[in-house]
Amino acid sequence: MKEISLNILDIAENSVKAGASLTEITVTENDERLALTVRDNGCGMTEETLKSVTNPFYTTRTTRKVGMGLPLLKMEAEQTGGSLEITSVPQSEDSVKHGTCVTAVFNKKHIDYTPLGDVVSSIVTLIQGHPDTDFLFTHINGNRTVALDTRELRTVLEDVPLNSYEVLDWIKNYLRKEENK
Numbered sequence: 001m002k003e004i005s006l007n008i009l010d011i012a013e014n015s016v017k018a019g020a021s022l023t024e025i026t027v028t029e030n031d032e033r034l035a036l037t038v039r040d041n042g043c044g045m046t047e048e049t050l051k052s053v054t055n056p057f058y059t060t061r062t063t064r065k066v067g068m069g070l071p072l073l074k075m076e077a078e079q080t081g082g083s084l085e086i087t088s089v090p091q092s093e094d095s096v097k098h099g100t101c102v103t104a105v106f107n108k109k110h111i112d113y114t115p116l117g118d119v120v121s122s123i124v125t126l127i128q129g130h131p132d133t134d135f136l137f138t139h140i141n142g143n144r145t146v147a148l149d150t151r152e153l154r155t156v157l158e159d160v161p162l163n164s165y166e167v168l169d170w171i172k173n174y175l176r177k178e179e180n181k
Contacts, residue, residue: 010073030141034108123148124172134154
C-alpha cells in the first residue's frame, strides 16, 4: 500500500468484521521508528488461522481467493528491517479477554519506508462507515500525543450519530489541528 494509513483502514475493517465493539489504533513514532498497533475485542482467531493470516492465499472472503492486507503489511515492515507480530485469543477460549492485536514496526530511516500518510482521513472513514463501533485513536510522536475516543464523544453527543456530517467534520478538523501543532 502507498501509505501506512491505508493499512490502518484495512486492519480496522477486519476488526469490525470480527465483531469488535472497540478497536484501538495506536501509532507511536520518533525520528527513527514507527510502531503501529491495532487491538480489538472481536471474536479472535484460532491458532491455526493465526498461522495462516500472513499467507496471501489465505482469506476468509468468499468474493476472491487472496487476502493481501496483512501479507503486505508484513512485507512493508520487514523490508525496512522492522517486524510484524499478531496475537489473538478466540472468544471460544476466553469469553472476556478475546480479540486480536496486530503490531507492525518500521524503520523510518530505511529507503523502503512507507510514509504514514493521511491517518486522519482513515480514522474519519472508519467512524463514518461504522458509527456504532467505538474507536480509540492515539498518535504519539515524541512528547506530543493526539487522541480521540469515540466513547467520550458518545457521552457528550448523546443521541447525535457519530456519522452525521457535523460530527465527522468536527472530528476531521480537531484531528488535523492536533496533528499539525
